[in-house]
Amino acid sequence: MKLSTIVFSIVAGLVIAGAGSAKAADIEGIWAKQCASCHGKDGKGNTKAGKLAGTKDLTDAKVQAEIKDDQAVKALKEGIKEKGTERFRMKPGQGLTDEDIKALIAHVRKFKG
Ligand code: HEC
Structure with a gap:
């Protein structure tokens, strides 16, 4: 491999890594x-609004185990309603892409330990 090819690969790698962190x-x-x-x-939900809404501690492995990815996608798209009412416990996300x-x-998931 020519030196210029190696240098190009390193620069391209850095650009891609940089784009990744901007997204994060x-x-x-x-x-x-x-x-x-x-x-x-x-992620602990230890806020005033969190206590009112009844959020669970997302750092708890048991809570994480109960969260299924497809159900979480639905929660973010449609929100979570109080059972039997039209009142949102969690509002749907605003302007979120898939x-x-x-x-x-x-x-x-990263909140878990
Ligand atoms: C108004 C308060 C509120 C806001 C704002 C909120 N949530 Fe929630 N979230 C809740 C409540 C309440 C639950 C349900 C806890 C339970 O009973 O399991 C929940 C549950 C979840 C769950 C688990 C869903 C499942 O399938 O069990 C995920 C994932 C989540 N929230 C992510 C988010 C993300 C990402 C945002 C921001 C876009 C957000 N939440 C904003 C209150 C909120």
């Missing part, structure tokens, strides 16, 4: 804006 920052931003009010920055939803669920 977006998810942090969405979490802070749309989710942390209830779930808390740390990619955002996938990344947010991956973010939620």
